[in-house]
Amino acid sequence: METQLNAPTNLNVKWINPLAVKLSWSWRPSQNCDVRFRVRVNGTEKVPQNSTATHLLISLLTESSSKWILSVRATCGWNRESPETQLVVEAPKPRAELIDFRCYWSEAALNCSWTRNPKFSPLSLSYIECGGFESCLDQKFQHCDQADLRGERPFCIFKGNFLQKELSMVASSPAGTVTFKGPIAFRLPGVNVTENKSNAVLTFEKFDYREKAVYNICYSSCDNPWICSERNEIPCGERCRYKFKYQVRTDQYATLISSDWSEEIHGLCNGSREPDWILLVVIIVPLVLSFFVILSCICFRRHRNIICPDVPDPSALFKEMINNNKGIESKVHTYTPVQEPIEPIIVVPQIPPSSSGPVST
Structure with a gap:
């Protein structure tokens, strides 16, 4: 055994x-x-x-x-x-908390920033390139080449090219420390949308990444499920609302660096324009309201006596009553009917004729 x-x-x-x-x-x-x-x-x-x-x-x-x-x-x-x-x-120290920490890559630097946490301020940032285990022993930590830790969003800039580097970072304050893998991201480039008869073509702004960049483009039409591809053209086949979002990243042969996803962008395809609510609110609605105001003024002027009739002065009415006036002179003309002409009618009684001759005596 x-x-x-x-x-x-x-x-x-x-x-x-x-x-x-x-x-x-x-x-x-x-x-x-x-x-x-x-x-x-x-x-x-x-x-x-x-x-x-x-x-x-x-x-x-x-x-x-x-x-x-x-x-x-x-x-x-x-x-x-x-x-x-x-x-x-x-851990030898209490764990600090980083809020909204981001590092954006450029060709010559890495710009990292975060939201200030009063509990862990001031917060210093450093890194070592630690792709393997043994390499962490004999390296010195690299500190910021440029930093501003006073604002509501402190930042730290490291000089160098960080495309093929795997960073381990340390954020430290008197109250605590946090260690983490350094996130490296691209800033999202802007986009311009042009349309032809059958497609919407997306043209992206250039940035300082000289290698091949890949764009992930997702779109949805008529609130259907999202469709994603790497093509910069969106087929416009339906007359309804189109929306899309995009992201840029390195290709499969480089260390993965990507940008955040853009917000949803509502585009137009194939003339399928939705009502322009800004035009409707700013121009059409005031015109309609003005028309009804003018119409109301005209109707008011024509029927002013009916809508707002003259009312006798109450003080004059009480004054005449106190002076024992027999009547109150009304300012309002009353209707007096006109007597129609009457012709006299003479009624002549009819005497019936006698039925017999003279009576002899």
Whole structure:
């Protein structure tokens, strides 16, 4: 029966700089075997794997956590391994918080800025180029060549070309520190849209990236799902509203650098123009309101006596009542009917004729 491998012992860490520790351990051989070791950080395998050394330099970044579980186990062949030994490591300083941190690339510099956090101000920024583990040991941190840390959005400018570099950054203040992979982005170039009969053509402003840039262009028509491609033409086949957004990035042969996505831009395709609400509000609506105002004034003048009739003065009315006037002279003319002419009619009674002759005596 094969003897189980001994577990590594005496795990120990030493902070080399604010973002890297040297993990070391001991191991007592239990049999003649080509033993290798597997190291994990929070359950994720670290590179290099299956090393024969009893130490490893590990980069621990506080961008997502300030506590880590490091574990080591010995392996022999494909199917034999020792129990796992663990060690909990905490960051040496409290974790600071960066708000809206961005670094924009230019051909000769990297411009980084962030939103001021009063709890962690003032905040200094530095970096090392740390693509591999061992390279973090003998490098010195590079600090800002130009900085302004006083405004609401402090900034730090590093001189150099950062296209093919992988940066590890440290933002530090008296109250805390945060370490993270340096994000590098392009500034979003402007775009001009021209139309022909069947397509909308997008022309982008030039920027100082001399290599091949790739544009991701997504569009949607009639509120249908987005369609994305790298072509700078949008087919205009439907008479409805078109909208698009875009992003620029490096090609597949360079280290990935990209810009943020633009906001949604509402374009016009194939004469499918939606109502111009600005024109409607600024011009048409005032004209319609003016027409109704003029019409109302004309109607008011024609029917003024009906809408606003003359009202007798109340003071004159009470004055006449006090003076015992017999009547109140009305300023309003009353209607007196005109008597129609009447002709007299003479009625003549009719005498009936006698039915017999004279009576003889």
